[in-house]
Every structure is written in C-alpha cells, then in structure tokens.
Amino acid sequence: MNKNKKVIEVKNLKKYFNVGPGLTLKAVDDLNFYIYEGETLGLVGESGCGKSTTGRTMIRLYDATAGEVLFEGKDVHKMSRAEHKDFTRHAQMIFQDPYASLNPRMTVGDIIGEGIDIHRIMGGKERMERIYNLLETVGLNREHASRFPHEFSGGQRQRIGIARALAIEPKFIVCDEPISALDVSIQAQVVNLLIELQRDMKLTYLFIAHDLSMVKHISDRVAVMYLGTMVELASSTELYDKPLHPYTQALLSAIPIPDPNIERSRQRVLLEGDVPSPINPSAGCRFKGRCRYAKDVCHQQMPELREVGPDHFVACHIV
Amino acid sequence: MAIFQPMFSRYSYSDQNLMLTLIRPGVEGHIFGTDNLGRDLFVRVWVGARISLLIGITGALIELVIGIIYGGISGYKGGNVDNIMMRIVDVLYVIPDIVMMILLIMVIGPGLLTVIIVISALHWLPMARIVRGQILQVKEQEFVLAARTLGASHTRIIARHLIPNVIGPIIVRLTFSIPGAIFLEAFLSFIGMGVPQPLASWGTLAAAGQTQLIAHPHLLLFPSIAISLAMLSFNMLGDGLRDALDPGLRK
Ligand SMILES: Nc1ncnc2c1ncn2[C@@H]1O[C@H](COP(=O)(O)OP(=O)(O)OP(=O)(O)O)[C@@H](O)[C@H]1O
Ligand SMILES: [Mg+2]
Numbered sequence: 419m420n421k422n423k424k425v426i427e428v429k430n431l432k433k434y435f436n437v438g439p440g441l442t443l444k445a446v447d448d449l450n451f452y453i454y455e456g457e458t459l460g461l462v463g464e465s466g467c468g469k470s471t472t473g474r475t476m477i478r479l480y481d482a483t484a485g486e487v488l489f490e491g492k493d494v495h496k497m498s499r500a501e502h503k504d505f506t507r508h509a510q511m512i513f514q515d516p517y518a519s520l521n522p523r524m525t526v527g528d529i530i531g532e533g534i535d536i537h538r539i540m541g542g543k544e545r546m547e548r549i550y551n552l553l554e555t556v557g558l559n560r561e562h563a564s565r566f567p568h569e570f571s572g573g574q575r576q577r578i579g580i581a582r583a584l585a586i587e588p589k590f591i592v593c594d595e596p597i598s599a600l601d602v603s604i605q606a607q608v609v610n611l612l613i614e615l616q617r618d619m620k621l622t623y624l625f626i627a628h629d630l631s632m633v634k635h636i637s638d639r640v641a642v643m644y645l646g647t648m649v650e651l652a653s654s655t656e657l658y659d660k661p662l663h664p665y666t667q668a669l670l671s672a673i674p675i676p677d678p679n680i681e682r683s684r685q686r687v688l689l690e691g692d693v694p695s696p697i698n699p700s701a702g703c704r705f706k707g708r709c710r711y712a713k714d715v716c717h718q719q720m721p722e723l724r725e726v727g728p729d730h731f732v733a734c735h736i737v
Numbered sequence: 738m739a740i741f742q743p744m745f746s747r748y749s750y751s752d753q754n755l756m757l758t759l760i761r762p763g764v765e766g767h768i769f770g771t772d773n774l775g776r777d778l779f780v781r782v783w784v785g786a787r788i789s790l791l792i793g794i795t796g797a798l799i800e801l802v803i804g805i806i807y808g809g810i811s812g813y814k815g816g817n818v819d820n821i822m823m824r825i826v827d828v829l830y831v832i833p834d835i836v837m838m839i840l841l842i843m844v845i846g847p848g849l850l851t852v853i854i855v856i857s858a859l860h861w862l863p864m865a866r867i868v869r870g871q872i873l874q875v876k877e878q879e880f881v882l883a884a885r886t887l888g889a890s891h892t893r894i895i896a897r898h899l900i901p902n903v904i905g906p907i908i909v910r911l912t913f914s915i916p917g918a919i920f921l922e923a924f925l926s927f928i929g930m931g932v933p934q935p936l937a938s939w940g941t942l943a944a945a946g947q948t949q950l951i952a953h954p955h956l957l958l959f960p961s962i963a964i965s966l967a968m969l970s971f972n973m974l975g976d977g978l979r980d981a982l983d984p985g986l987r988k
Contacts, residue, residue, distance in 0.1 A: 479882055506888030519879035523901035533887040582883065 419638055420455040424488075425590050425622045426476065426509075427452040431485035433468075433475045443697045445471040447646040448485070450723060453590075458616065458623040460637030460654065462630055462669070464693055468646040469626045470514065473592040476624070477509045478502065489590070507537055510583035514595040516575035520567040526553075526578055527563030533586040552581040556611060573604035577611070584615065590622045597632060609636055631673050634658055639729075642666050645696050645704040648723055652730040662732045664709050665689075703735065711736045781937045782963050788849070788938035789919045790967070796856035796918035797911050803857065804864025805907070811865070812872030813895065823869065830862055842930050849932050852925055856918045867910055871903035905979050912975025916968035923964075939964050 433446040445468040453459045461469050474480045476487050478494050487494040489505060497505055510533075513519035520529055530549050534540060540548060550560035556577040567575060576596055583591055593612065597605040613636060615621060627633045633640055634654050641651040642665065650663040661667045668689045691708045702717040703709070709716065715735045723733040811822040829837075838855050845851045875881065881898050889897075922932075923940025932938050939960045946956030 474882070477886060479885060503888045506886060509886075511883065511886045513879040513883060515879055519883055521880040521884075521898055521902070524897070532884065532889070536888050536890075536893070579883070582887075586887070 419457045423455040424452040425455045425457075425490065426624075427488040428472075428476065429486045429488065431472070431475060431487060432483040433471050433480055434483045437697060441697050444646050444699055445696060446475060447699075449648055451641055451648065451651060453622055453624060454638075455589075455622055456616070456620055457639070458625050458637045460633035460640035461624060461626045461643060462628060462633055462640060463643035465628055466693065466696070467643045468696070469628070469643060470594050472643070473511065473594050473624060473626055477511055477592060478505075479511075503537075507533075507586050508588050509590045509592070510586070510588040511592040511594060512576070512579050512583050512596045514599065516572045516579060516599055519579050520575055522567055524566075525563065526565055526567065526570075529567070529578060530563075530581045530585055533582065537586055539586065548585070552585055555584070555615075556581045557607075572600050573608060576600060576608055580608075580611065580615070584619070587619070588621070590624075592624045592626070594626045595628065598628060605632065612636065629673070630658075630669055642669065645694065645699065647704050647720075648731075648733065649705065650732045650734075651723070652727075656727070656730055660727075660730075662726060662730070662737045663705075663734050664711055664736070665705050703733075779959075781942060782939070782959050785937045785939045785942050785960060786963060786967075788932055789922065789940065789964075792849075792853055792856065792922045792938065793915040793918040793967075793971075795853050796860060797915045799853070799857035800860040800864050800914060801907070801911060803861040804868050807861070808865035808868025808870075809872055809895070809899075812869035813876060813891075813899070815873070815876075819869070819873075823866075826862055826865055834859055838925065838930070847930050852922050852930075852932060855925065856921050859921070860914050860918065864907070864910060864914070867906060868903065871906055872899055875899055875902045908978050909975055912971045915971045916964070919964060919967065939967075 428449050428451050431446060431449045432444070435443040435445055437443045447468075449472060451459070461472065463469055471480065475482050476494070478487075478497075482495050486496075489509060492501070492505075494502075494505060494509075520526075524532075527546070527549050530552055531545055534545055534548065539545075546563070549563055553560055553562055558574060558577055558581075562570075567578065570578065576599075580596075596612070597608050600608060609632060612623070612625075616623060623636075625633060625636055630640070637654045639652065640654045640657045642649050642657075642663065644665050650657065650661070650666045652660075657666065658670065661670050689708055694704070694707055702719060703712070703721050706712045706716040713735065719735070721733045721735050723731050726732050726737060807822065807826075811819045837859060841855050841858060842851055845854065876899060881894060884894050884898050919939060922938055923943055926932060926938060926941040926944055932941065942960035943957055943964065946953070946958075946960060
C-alpha cells in the first residue's frame with residue numbers, strides 16, 4: 419500500500435433515485451472517503467444500505483446526483499467521452515451475482531476478451547493467448563474458452579468474471595459482494611485469489627460485503643455504511659478491536675467468536691426494529707430509531723464524520 | 738413449391754370451365770376437384786399459398802422491424818421517452834381492431850397491399866410491447882453493466898448483449914403472428930375486404946368453401962388443411978430456431 423497516492427477519492431457523493439411523485443430514495447447520501455494505491459477498502463452494511471449504488475456511481479454506471487469522484491485527480495463524472503473510455507481501462511468491477519453477470523449467449527473466451535476487443539488492445543493469436551493465460555491465472559483451463567457460461571458452477575463463473583475484469587489490466591476494481599452468492603468452502607478460495615492478484619498486479623480494491631468476517635481478512639481499512647451514510651471508518655484491526663459507533667458494535671457482536679468460553683460470556687448487542695426506509699428520510703441521525711443511546715440532538719442533526727483517533731472516523735453525537 | 742406451381746399443372750388458377758363445376762376430388766385430373774366456376778382447386782390452393790404466405794411473411798417482417806425499432810428505443814432509453822412511447826401504444830391498442838381495419842381500408846382502398854398494411858398496423862403493437870419488456874428486463878442485468886464498465890458503445894451493447902438475449906421470445910411471437918396474419922387475411926377476405934378475385938388466398942378459398950360446406954365439403958377441407966399445415970410448420974420452425982439460438986439447449 420502506498421500512502422502517498424490516493425487512487426480514488428469520493429467527495430460529498432450523493433445518489434438519489436426518483437421513485438414517484440415527491441418521493442426521493444436517498445440511496446447514497448453524502449459520502450466522503452478515499453482509497454490509497456494498492457489498498458483494499460472494505461465497505462460493509464446491511465442489505466439495501468447503498469453499497470452497490472456507491473460502487474456503481476464511483477465508476478459512472480450511475481450518474482451522481484451531486485458530489486465528485488476523483489480518479490487520479492480527475493472527476494469521473496465530468497470526463498469527456500474519450501477520457502471516460504480511457505477511464506474504463508483503469509477501473510473495473512466484479513459483480514454480485516455470478517449467474518447474471520455473464521452473457522449467456524457469448525463464449526467464455528469472448529466474455530473475457532470483450533475488454534480487449536473494445537479497447538483494441540490486441541487481436542488474433544495474441545488475443546487468444548492472452549485469454550488462455552487469464553483463464554489459467556484465475557484457476558480455470560484453456561479448454562474452457564470455447565464453452566458457454568451455463569456449463570460452469572457459481573465459483574467458476576465468478577472466476578470468469580474476475581478474468582474479464584483483469585483482461586485490460588486495470589488499476590482499480592470494485593468487488594461488489596463477489597463471494598456472497600458462493601458456498602462457504604468456495605468463498606475462501608475466491609478471496610485468496612483476489613488477494614494474490616492484488617499482490618501480483620498492484621491492484622486497488624473497493625471490497626463490498628454485508629458481513630464483517632470475510633472483510634476483515636482482506637481489507638486494510640473498513641468503512642461501515644448505514645442507510646446511505648457512512649457511520650464509521652477505521653483500519654480493520656482498530657475497527658474490530660475498538661468499534662465506536664453503536665451500529666458497528668451491533669454488527670460485530672453478530673459474528674460468532676470461535677472460542678466457546680468467550681462466546682458464552684460475551685454480551686450481544688441486539689438491534690431492535692427494522693431498517694427504516696431510505697425514501698424521504700427524516701432529519702437527524704439515520705440510526706436514531708434503533709439506537710439505545712439516542713438523545714435529542716440525534717433527532718435534530720445529522721452527525722458529521724469526524725476523526726476521533728488516528729485514522730479512526732466516526733459519525734455519532736454520543737461518541 | 739408455392740412459387741413454382743404453374744409448372745405442375747395444366748390448369749391455371751383463373752381458367753374457368755363451366756362444364757366441370759363443383760366436381761369431386763380426383764376426377765378429370767383435378768386432384769382436389771373444382772369450385773363453382775370450374776376452377777381447379779389444387780392449383781388455386783397452391784396460388785393461395787403464394788398470397789397467404791406473402792401476406793404472412795411480409796406482415797411479420799414489417800411487424801418485426803417496426804416492433805424492434807419502436808420497442809427497442811422505448812426500452813433502451815427508458816424514463817420519459819419510454820413513458821410517452823408506451824402511452825401511444827396503449828392508445829392505439831384500445832381502438833378495436835375492426836374499427837382500425839375499416840378505417841385503413843377506407844383510406845387506402847382494398848387490395849393486397851392494404852391487407853399487408855392493415856395486418857402490420859395491428860400486429861406491431863404487441864410486438865413493440867414484447868420487445869420493450871424484454872429489453873427492460875435484460876438491460877439491467879449485470880452482464881450489460883459489465884459491458885458498460887468495459888467501455889462498450891451503445892451499438893455494441895445492443896448488438897452483442899441485448900438482441901441475442903431478447904430474440905427468443907420475439908421469434909416465438911413471430912411464429913404465432915405469421916399464421917395470425919394468414920387468419921386475419923382470411924377474415925378480411927370473408928368480410929369482403931381482402932384480396933380481390935380472381936386472386937385466391939387460403940382465406941378466400943376457405944370462405945368460399947364454407948358457404949357450400951354440406952354439399953361440397955372438399956372446398957373447405959383442402960384450404961383448411963393447407964392453413965393447418967402451414968401453422969404447424971411455422972410453429973415447429975419457431976421451436977427449432979429458438980432451440981438453435983439458445984446455447985443452453987444446444988449440444
Ligand atoms: N435503479 C434504482 N432505482 C430505484 N431505487 C434503487 C435503484 N437501485 C437501488 N435502489 C435502491 O437503493 C437502495 C440501495 O440499494 P443498493 O443496491 O445500493 O443496496 P446494497 O447495499 O448493495 O444491498 P445488497 O447488499 O442487497 O446488495 C435500496 O433501497 C434500493 O431499493
Ligand atoms: Mg448490492
């Protein structure tokens with residue numbers, strides 16, 4: 419990890435969806451963070467809190483409602499057509515659903531080679547050679563190039579998706595829950611593959627997940643999201659040892675500890691109530707309704723993300 | 738075969754022989770018999786195939802082109818463009834078919850071309866809806882997002898990702914609409930707005946035969962068999978095409 423260079427920086431990023439007359443769904447509401455070169459930033463939160471939307475807006479699959487995303491200093495959302503095409507060579511995404519993320523009508527070779535074709539990087543024999551190499555890199559073999567996606571298992575499909583993203587040698591990859599659709603036994607293999615690739619190719623990751631255990635293993639720092647806002651951001655060891663936000667504490671206490679003595683004696687922080695709707699949210703902290711410490715100020719004012727320790731940020735009035 | 742028909746038989750589709758009206762099939766070299774004007778039914782069924790298939794296939798092609806372009810733009814653009822375009826379809830949809838047919842025929846006057854126009858005018862509506870629904874469904878799939886992430890152009894996304902994945906249901910719909918068009922033409926002929934005499938289509942033949950059903954059933958039987966066989970083969974063709982286009986079923 420190179421702490422002198424931020425590959426991507428998100429400033430006051432907002433993404434609202436219009437879901438009906440007078441109804442605004444605030445999927446992402448004012449996010450600020452950056453990722454260093456070669457770093458993995460974990461992004462966790464419950465289903466529907468806006469993780470995918472954040473990742474997709476960062477690579478301009480969605481247009482931002484407000485704010486900016488700086489990739490090597492340039493705003494992704496203000497790029498010209500040519501600049502944007504160049505950006506697509508450097509930023510890639512690995513998708514959540516291995517069954518929906520591969521075109522069923524294309525061969526695996528063509529799927530992996532699509533980026534090479536679009537950017538006219540190479541052709542003919544050289545291209546095929548590259549595709550074979552990529553297949554081997556992700557743990558498949560070259561005979562697979564002429565097959566169709568339906569012949570593969572979920573884990574293999576995810577590897578094909580990884581090969582597709584790697585084909586154009588990107589710098590930054592958004593991994594959108596790449597393992598949550600896979601069997602537990604295969605999850606670790608895919609995560610280890612991603613870690614290996616990062617080391618070999620000096621990749622920068624935004625690693626999205628909804629549970630904290632796998633994220634800790636792969637991430638340098640972890641950001642916790644709740645209903646479109648970021649509630650806590652710290653190095654992964656710091657976050658696991660000293661969670662400050664009540665929501666992070668609750669999330670962490672949901673992970674079982676593999677030691678029966680500690681597991682029995684520790685106290686669980688249970689969350690009460692359901693996740694509120696992100697449509698037209700009321701003023702104040704988004705977490706107030708489910709927080710046991712909520713005070714008056716929490717109902718009036720949205721807490722800002724502030725630094726409470728070295729590289730440890732939290733958005734809470736109580737802390 | 739429908740194209741080469743005239744070479745097969747010594748009779749022509751418009752030759753009348755009033756001596757030999759309404760004879761039974763198999764007599765005097767008239768394999769299917771003759772009609773009330775002594776015209777050879779076998780030859781007329783073959784000629785009818787020409788008109789009916791011409792109407793069915795051109796109707797379906799026009800429907801396909803308009804449906805794909807209109808539905809495709811609507812689905813791909815989404816948002817307000819989609820809203821407006823689909824409201825127009827809705828409005829056209831609620832006009833009863835028969836009113837639309839009569840209006841169009843009054844405006845352009847009866848004839849072969851009019852029949853094709855009427856059929857396309859009615860059939861492109863459901864086609865546009867199907868295409869739009871399919872495109873809407875597919876364009877949000879992650880593999881399309883993946884292509885966009887790789888910097889694919891609109892043309893590439895449409896040609897390589899959307900069309901191959903929506904073509905199945907479209908073909909199924911087409912195999913229904915060709916026989917549908919043949920039927921609709923028969924109906925138009927029946928109410929006197931179809932192709933004019935002495936041109937024959939399966940529809941006009943069946944309509945004519947229907948009036949003499951009790952005495953001379955062969956007049957209805959042969960055109961009906963022709964219609965049924967055509968429908969069956971189009972359905973089988975559709976199934977075959979769909980399977981061939983789906984790598985999941987291809988061996
Ligand atoms: N295209 C869209 N139109 C309208 N609302 C949307 C759209 N995409 C996402 N949303 C809404 O935005 C919110 C955040 O969705 P998002 O997919 O980012 O969640 P997520 O954190 O990735 O969840 P998961 O863990 O289930 O993938 C959800 O309430 C969702 O319903
Ligand atoms: Mg998601």
